[in-house]
Amino acid sequence: MASKKFILGIFGDEDILLEAVPAIQEKGVKIHDVFTPFPIHGLDTAMGLRESKLHTAGFIFGITGTSIAFGFMTWANTFNWRTNFGGKPFWYVPGYIPITFELTVLMAAAGMVATFLYLCRLAPGVEKIIMDPRQTDDKMVVAIEIDEHSDVAAITVALKTAGAEEVNEKHIDNWYRYKIM
């Protein structure tokens, strides 16, 4: 199937949206995604999303930075080429702390940003489907994917009763050209 169809419920207030999402889901309607112009706290739990594991990635990258920095300095100053700096010990751990710290932070931050961009499939020049141009301005868009078996009328009623200001349909031809998520 080269085209996809969505029903879009347009909301104008985050408090209404937060109550609407579970109400719509209770009626057995599967929400594809919700697009909002700003982060709404509690929306992820209302939609039943898993908690983000980005922190774990950050920790792994950070600990990698720690090991690289400390390991490299140890290797360079004790095994590879010993240099006498003011009579200090060759393996001078307190003096390694600043660079180890900086590299930990750098690797954790860069690794997390890269992971974030990869998981969200964000990169310069990527084009994704914008359900409604107002979703980055002042409206929250609840997108529900439909096919020929879907009960469009029931979904529309569910959205309206939950407080949607408008209910629109969106057809996307050649959807595989885009990454929808």
Place this chain on the structure above:
Amino acid sequence: MSFKESALREPLIEGNKTYKDVTEDICGPTDGAPGKEWWILFVISVALLMYGAFCVTWFVYFGIGTWGSNKTVGWAWDITNFVWWIGIGHAGTLISAILLLFRQKWRTGVNRAAEAMTIFAVMCAGMFPVLHMGRVWMGFFILPYPNTRGPLWPNFVSPLLWDVFAISTYFSVSLMFWYTGLIPDIATLRDRAKSAFRKKFYGVLSFGWTGSAKHWQRHEALSLVLAGLSTPLVLSVHTIVSFDFATSVIPGWHTTIFPPYFVAGAIFSGFAMVLTLMIMTRRILHLEEYITMSHIDSMNRIITLTGSIVGVAYLTELFTAWYSGNLYEQYAFANRALGPYWWSCWGMMFCNVVSPQLFWSGKIRRSIFWTFFLSVVVNIGMWFERFVIIVTSLHRDYLPSSWTMYSPTWVEVGFYLGTFGLFFTLYLLFAKFFPVIAVAEIKSVLKTAGENPARTAELKAIQDKANQVDGVAVA
């Protein structure tokens, strides 16, 4: 029981805005041609930048013998300006990271511009030590790369090398923090763009952001961890800069108070520069409803706090010099205050210790004129501080035969002016093409911190009722 019920918090966004208004007010200035004020500032900045580029070319070609630095005063104008700029580059990350962790909502009005300022200031700062190398094309020698000289690794226990790592990490992390925050706002610009060029331009820069719930969840997680990482990072950067001095054996530098004293001074000067810029920005871009007097008041309070910490640090240094009984240390401080550079020491004392104390007055904290004036005074004072620390400590060496004076040459002055040109050119371009206020973040606090007459009336009624109940006890 006697207590005073606090007044209702002032709104952080004035004028009963809707989400649409927020988008239009903040993104509006990026449409169309910039105004006359912008062009005047831009032409001046580019002219300074060109002059700076000329001076840099001059001394890279003829060598840093064209500078006023000499054998005794080996660090002078360049390191003064390096520390000055890096200090200015501390406010952005402080506002965006530390105030995020402390859940200070007022940061949303100023964080984006302050972060941009941080990045540009660090760029200016980095140029000074790099160009001080003289033969800049050998600059890569400071990096630990496998080489044919042994391999001879850099000295990993030298604060100068720590600086290389600290500042490059700080720059990279601040840049990533700033840009990931900017992505959703660029997407807003993309979706409201009329022309195909603008759509494409912001489309590429927005990385394809859609505002999906899962993406926001990850974005929030990322911001929080980056803030957590940046907080110790920002403290480490100026600590390490202070180690450049503190780990030496120069009287006036060799003190353990340096790290906290430098960090406080950096925040002090950084906030002053944020105020200077924000007062101009809010006026030129008509953002008075988003950067309110309440924001200016909050920043002035931080200036008073950090200015007082700096004042205490100066006095502690003086006390320690006397109490230590170390003749060299005592001489260094006597020479600062009464020697040939007395004017820089007293200029520093006046600008950094006395002038911010005016901010104890609420009227002055909330006066645009006074805030602007004092923010400039503070930055002049912080420049004097670095000059005092560097030049006055060095110019009277241990051997009187080495004693000398230092004054900058036109090349050095031109280099410094050039960094102003770079800083303001980049800032003006940023203010023209990107939203200077974090649009999405403002929207997320609009309901709780925006002006809303109905809600204010409701809260007032609740508060009045509560006060009436306690009225008997209070009276």
